[in-house]
Amino acid sequence: MIEWLWPWMALLAPLPWLVRRLAPPVRSAEPALRAPFFDDWAALSAPGVSVARTARLPLLALWLLWFSLLAATARPMWVGEPVELPNSGRDLMLAVDISGSMRIEDMQLGDVVVRRIDAVRQLGAEFIKQRSGDRLGLILFGSNAYVQSPLSFDIATVRRFLLEARIGFAGQETAIGDAIGLAVKRLRERPAQSRVLILLSDGRDTASAVKPLDAAQLAADLGIRIYTIGIGADAMTLPGLFGSSFGARQVNPSAELDETTLREMAQLTGGQYFRARDPRELAGIYQLLNELEPAAQDSATYRPRKALGYVPLGLALLISFGLALRHCWPLGHGSPLSGDTGVAR
Numbered sequence: 138m139i140e141w142l143w144p145w146m147a148l149l150a151p152l153p154w155l156v157r158r159l160a161p162p163v164r165s166a167e168p169a170l171r172a173p174f175f176d177d178w179a180a181l182s183a184p185g186v187s188v189a190r191t192a193r194l195p196l197l198a199l200w201l202l203w204f205s206l207l208a209a210t211a212r213p214m215w216v217g218e219p220v221e222l223p224n225s226g227r228d229l230m231l232a233v234d235i236s237g238s239m240r241i242e243d244m245q246l247g248d249v250v251v252r253r254i255d256a257v258r259q260l261g262a263e264f265i266k267q268r269s270g271d272r273l274g275l276i277l278f279g280s281n282a283y284v285q286s287p288l289s290f291d292i293a294t295v296r297r298f299l300l301e302a303r304i305g306f307a308g309q310e311t312a313i314g315d316a317i318g319l320a321v322k323r324l325r326e327r328p329a330q331s332r333v334l335i336l337l338s339d340g341r342d343t344a345s346a347v348k349p350l351d352a353a354q355l356a357a358d359l360g361i362r363i364y365t366i367g368i369g370a371d372a373m374t375l376p377g378l379f380g381s382s383f384g385a386r387q388v389n390p391s392a393e394l395d396e397t398t399l400r401e402m403a404q405l406t407g408g409q410y411f412r413a414r415d416p417r418e419l420a421g422i423y424q425l426l427n428e429l430e431p432a433a434q435d436s437a438t439y440r441p442r443k444a445l446g447y448v449p450l451g452l453a454l455l456i457s458f459g460l461a462l463r464h465c466w467p468l469g470h471g472s473p474l475s476g477d478t479g480v481a482r
Contacts, residue, residue: 201456228274234337239254240252241369245416254302272289278312281315312342315347318355340395350401365402369394372389
């Protein structure tokens with residue numbers, strides 16, 4: 138289906154005819170354009186050739202050129218069939234801790250021990266890939282919290298932003314309360330039954346302007362469910378002298394994890410707290426979160442559009458080239474196109 142954004146441009150179609158009919162004739166005997174060596178140019182033309190036979194073709198070409206330009210100016214658009222957007226799902230914000238402690242290497246990913254942030258990025262990207270039909274947003278927080286991606290159906294972009302997250306982007310400390318406050322600001326205008334925040338951290342709040350529990354209470358008042366995930370191993374062996382087992386000791390790398398606050402925030406908002414000591418547990422948590430029931434939202438449709446102005450514009454350009462070539466090499470006037478070599482016999 139073709140639509141015209143400016144159909145009123147068709148009113149200009151008779152303009153050249155009106156100008157020709159109504160404009161006063163030129164009464165000056167002076168030529169409108171002075172061309173040097175005009176007599177020499179005229180001598181190159183074969184004498185006695187009538188222009189009446191070919192006058193009609195340029196006139197039709199000029200009218201076609203004018204109509205093509207008007208058609209391009211009217212902005213034709215091709216409008217496709219309606220496409221329905223996802224009409225169910227959740228508005229889900231993912232808040233990820235990228236503070237300095239996320240560089241601790243205590244996550245066994247396959248046969249390799251990796252940093253916490255690496256496991257979170259890889260498994261989180263897989264989780265995002267499965268969220269078809271949900272609006273997803275991404276908040277990264279350290280000493281400060283900021284929205285890396287607003288709520289969007291474009292989960293591929295959200296996934297890429299998570300994979301590109303780096304420790305230190307937001308500072309070395311942890312602002313859990315500010316991250317929740319920022320998520321509340323983004324989710325409060327969405328339907329109450331579909332507001333979800335998943336917050337992942339490996340520490341305790343050390344830099345927020347708002348206390349985490351106060352921010353969680355505000356989320357609860359607005360019907361926002363918070364699912365919290367505490368990440369980090371319970372035990373980690375530090376190598377001894379020169380990397381050997383001599384003098385090796387076992388420590389708890391998650392000693393700073395504030396499980397009590399994370400659990401209380403989840404309970405306060407009707408969510409749940411999860412503990413991820415390794416990538417396998419984290420993958421299982423993401424699988425459980427994937428089972429959240431979708432909430433119905435208003436359906437929406439859109440129709441794809443494509444501009445077609447280049448078609449009449451291209452036609453006008455071709456006609457212009459044709460008229461220019463005809464002016465330079467008129468047929469029957471000794472041009473190569475006429476087959477007349479101009480040699481007297």
